[in-house]
Amino acid sequence: MQELTSTFFSRSLVPRLPTSSPRLQPRSVVPMTVCMDQSRKEKVVIIMGATGTGKSRLSVDLATRFSGEIINSDKIQLYNGLEIATNQITIHERCGVPHHLLGVIPLDEGELTASKFRSLASQSISEITSRGKLPVIVGGSNSFIHALLVEHFDPETNPFSSKPSISSELRYDCCFLWVDVSVSVLFHYLSKRVDQMLESGMFEELASFYNPRHSGSTTTRTGIHKTIGLPEFDRYFQLYPPEKNAKVGEWDPARKAAYEEAVQEIKENTWQLAKKQIARIMKLRSSGWEIHRLDATASFRSSREVWDMTVLVESIKIVKSFLLKD
Template sequence: MTVCMNQSRKEKVVVIMGATGTGKSRLSVDLATRFSGEIINSDKIQLYNGLEIATNQITIPERCGVPHHLLGVIPLDEGEVSASEFRSLASRSISEIASRGKLPIIAGGSNSFIHTLLVEHFDPESNPFSSMPSISSELRYDCCFLWVDVSVSVLFHYLSKRVDQMMESGMFEELAGFYKPRHSGSTTTLSGIHKTIGIPEFDRYFELYPPEKNDKVCEWDSARKAAYEEAVQAVKDNTWQLAKKQVERIMKLRCSGWEIQRLDATASLRSSREVWDKTVLEESIKTVKNFLLKD
């Protein structure tokens, strides 16, 4: 399906939201392949080029040939990407995608960046999710919001298991290769890629046990094994805290007038592709079709 854009109207964009691990990337690719779409990453950590396991970047095979924008484009040694910079970069991507008759699909877990990109009037000095929220319901695009949600208990156990799988897939070695000793007692505020869950947790581990070549787990003493397990548990705890914060922010956007459709992906997280297609994808396709046909 080719998307026809009327220049006198707001550009249509699909926005896929949700906590980490719920299937946002999966749904974005599924919809992009069916609606001639291109995907714009809205996860501030996945902007950086590197640490693909720790940042949970979608792999090349998983992208199914769909163009991805603002994914792994910032060098690791660059600092924080500001909200203003993201708004400029993502706006340009939306315009370029729409000019080719394609559907822009925004997918990612950084709800502050999503708000920054979509609102008509952006205040770089304001935090929309602070104790005094300043969430705007005036949007500069015609948006179709899809929220991939999973029940608390199922998501909690899934994220714990996913961290274990990430460690088995090489996350520990990835973090060891990235580690750089800091000055003792340093209180430098983390920024940019250093905010990635896994880096600060394992920095504390590597301060005690610096990375070594030919390091063999079977040769670790009990203290080192305990320190490793403590770091892994910290990654799990902080991943869960992130997921809760992401859902809280989506709820705040909903309460502020954003028309966000919730998709219950709980069953699909524990089951086959067929369950995903039935419970999440079919409803999403129907919603996007109606959205694109709407004047």
């Protein structure tokens, strides 16, 4: 995605870190050694947080420093397509770090269940550790993270409903990092990110994806059709079908108002998603999951150097201590 001005950050609104940071160089890569003792759990790092807080950027920075490979746990980004609307990390931003379960499911596939994700991600973890690498799990779908990590998973139970309790018995040796940003700052930047995504071509991407047969109630949507932006603009396209060479400047007031209404709905639904993600992380934490909170608010308000010397440095310290622990 295009760079924003110096006031706003790119992609997930976290300061884009340079490929080399003079204050953190040389990068210390901690090699992973695979323990063949089957009684010991495999070590994994999990990066959590609301949408837009910089999970993907942090995952790449840690993977490059700790000889890691990344496993996507965002249920929408598992699908192949709508890269802008789903905010997939670009090839350039991956910095050569292998990514697993990212854009691997065909567009026409239905809903991927938590059980299926548990199976796929478990296989990826085994493959990564067999190469002596560190699995780094990143994504905002906390239901998938829960399904993957708990020792005893019940696919019939919603762990985040009011009644069920969440087990703290995990089948991996886990290091949890929660990238958090204050509510007011995050709300502001999520709104700006939607504007940036539209400037980067999200409207055109959604227009090319539009299919009148898939329009209508959101309750019947599955898979990638749940992407924020699709239902909001589907309602717009029902009134104003996509046209080639259509110029925004030539739109009448009614069409402009319908467009702005769709954009506002996207911003509101993105914010509602962020609030739900935060609430679920807090529930996991209160259930005994040892989740390290990283406050990234200051870096959003200032510069990427602040992110570098606060969030990143603290993350490196936590992960290094985790890997050295027996």
